[in-house]
Amino acid sequence: MMLQRCPECRKKVSESATHCPNCGFSFQAEDLERYKAMLEKRRLHNQEVNRKSARLQLIWLLIFALVIGVAAYWVN
Ligand SMILES: [Zn+2]
Numbered sequence: 001m002m003l004q005r006c007p008e009c010r011k012k013v014s015e016s017a018t019h020c021p022n023c024g025f026s027f028q029a030e031d032l033e034r035y036k037a038m039l040e041k042r043r044l045h046n047q048e049v050n051r052k053s054a055r056l057q058l059i060w061l062l063i064f065a066l067v068i069g070v071a072a073y074w075v076n
Contacts, residue, residue: 001015002014002015006022006023007025007032008020008025008035009023011023013027
């Protein structure tokens with residue numbers, strides 16, 4: 001009997017099983033496709049969030065540098 005790993009809970013499941021007995025994950029082709037699409041969407045979303053937060057950090061750094069620069073100007 002062949003075993004496959006459940007992508008959701010990582011438990012070993014018989015290859016002939018249509019559902020994971022542990023978490024109920026479906027191994028049917030269309031459900032696997034949906035699962036892959038969901039993972040891809042999640043990955044793209046995380047990428048977008050990271051990009052946004054990197055930009056926000058850059059903006060804060062610029063504001064900080066500007067404040068320091070203005071403060072140095074007024075002190076001198
Ligand atoms: Zn599972």
